[in-house]
Amino acid sequence: SPLVYPQETLMGKYGEEAKLIYELQDQGGELLALRYDLTVPFARYLAMNKITNIKRYHIAKVYRRDNPAMTRGRYREFYQCDFDIAGQFDPMIPDAECLKIVHEILSDLQLGDFLIKVNDRRILNGVFAVCGIPESKFITTCSTIDKLDKLPWEEVKNEMVGEEGLSPEAADRIGEYVQLHGEHCGVEPLASFLQAGQAGPVTQGCKVHTQLAGPFQENAQGEEPVSVGSVAGGGRYDGLVGMFDPKGRKVPCVGVSIGIERIFSILEQRVKASGEKIRTTETQVLVATPQKHLVAARLKLISELWDAGIKAEMLYKKDPKLLKQLQYCEDTGIPLAAIVGEQELTDGVVKLRDVATREEVRM
């Protein structure tokens, strides 16, 4: 449920206590704002608590003063799912762990093929230098290469040569690099980490790309992979903690944000397309009774099952019909029914019924 409400929604519900409702509108002249992401709050938390070394994840809501567009996944209130590593460490080791985690998450979710784009300004600068681009043209060349997401290489090259005055040879050499997809991207710990972990998508993704904090891209499966847009993004923010510290002390940070809601909508579409029925409950057993006046027996049995760590449910009716109870299992996908009737109580047993096969055992 949302966190911010029209005032009238909350008013009149709490009687005398309503005076404690937090109206932001006139909170003693304090100008307040809702959080925009989880990164700035994290950096502020580190600075305020003088924390110089931490690894954490955080799933929570953030707020945008924006016109919502549900169809394009734009909301005023939505979840972010971040993890971050803060501290003074040797270069690229925490960065590599971030990539590893993104790779694990996207693989475990079985989203299909995806591409992780890794950027480092130093690599890009190195590539430009090797290609003979003058330093004064690094930034404009950067923004031109950015257009590769939308334009073919030929057009990008034309812009470089025509508008920016690069030599065709230099442009061609850049062309070779930007079209590389490979396991050798020159960042040694990163590469060895990724190679150690696994061959495959993540190493392919380790390509030179122009975005500084590059989004991770998810491609739908198929002959010609169609991009469904970015589902994660991240990067370093070494200067942010210092902005909140009274003495400006810096804490290097690297982190990634997973677009959990976009991923959910991809998964939902996939499930809908496959026609698969998803169980909405984890309940393993429904405790049922075939006769009247047995609510106490159901309560006793369910309590024993809960104590044994078994996920059990019962209908909140005093005397439900057995058929209704079995129907409920079928509707919700509960695989087993534990039935206690008068005979079972006398014999000290339970009848366990497999809902799908209708097989029964007394035990």
Next chain:
Amino acid sequence: SPLVYPQETLMGKYGEEAKLIYELQDQGGELLALRYDLTVPFARYLAMNKITNIKRYHIAKVYRRDNPAMTRGRYREFYQCDFDIAGQFDPMIPDAECLKIVHEILSDLQLGDFLIKVNDRRILNGVFAVCGIPESKFITTCSTIDKLDKLPWEEVKNEMVGEEGLSPEAADRIGEYVQLHGEHCGVEPLASFLQAGQAGPVTQGCKVHTQLAGPFQENAQGEEPVSVGSVAGGGRYDGLVGMFDPKGRKVPCVGVSIGIERIFSILEQRVKASGEKIRTTETQVLVATPQKHLVAARLKLISELWDAGIKAEMLYKKDPKLLKQLQYCEDTGIPLAAIVGEQELTDGVVKLRDVATREEVRM
């Protein structure tokens, strides 16, 4: 981290995007407020989505426009932890489940002895009727009995007889009931459920008490239990969903809120008092190297451990000293170190070291 920030904390961090920061102060004339609890939002959610049957839990922050008093556990922003059962069911069955869940939570947390107070206006009315209190005096008698929390029974009785004009006989009969702590509280499914579950605290707690939505009380252990105040509370709110439904359709609801932060502070005090050291990490293995230039070997091993579902960590340094790595295990309570040196690499083994006993095995 908090959700609401002074505007200046967020400003200047996002560049061009800052215009999307949600300033509540002048959001197009909409008068907004932060949520005060999780119950009203839940009821509104049910009404807006026409949900008539659901069971859920929710752990999230709520806001109070209040003067914070940290020492007394009063905050402007704090967590609530609620569970609720909504739907048209037979009387007392969902209520009993709520009590069962509270009992399980408080038992599992090993908070010590606790008392659950259960109230039902109908029981109270029944008690009053049996004791010969005229109906016109039910409400005043109720508020007088409420004072039992602070006053001894004799003073409460005097007030009943002197100020309210009850007969001493009627007051004495009430006195018998309010001092009952027992397993027979007349609410059949509730009692049988609780008896079925376990003898002990919860059944003792099933006493007649006067608060309509009574807090659950936690008593510190000892000869004379000292109350540390309420750690949970709950009750029915059958009319709330109807307030949000355009046609006033009602959905009966019952729910409980657990005072998770107060419980944490009780647990923290207990741990501090016991001098016990609490591990702040779940890491089982630190992957370590005794020589330089082995970062790739560490990355490979940690990746394998992660794939096997083992909680492993490594220092984010290229060439850390072995002593530093072992010291880190001791500081954080990581029980095992998996060491790969040049010899181990050659032999294709790993040296596993028990940090506490310093025993080592090659495997």
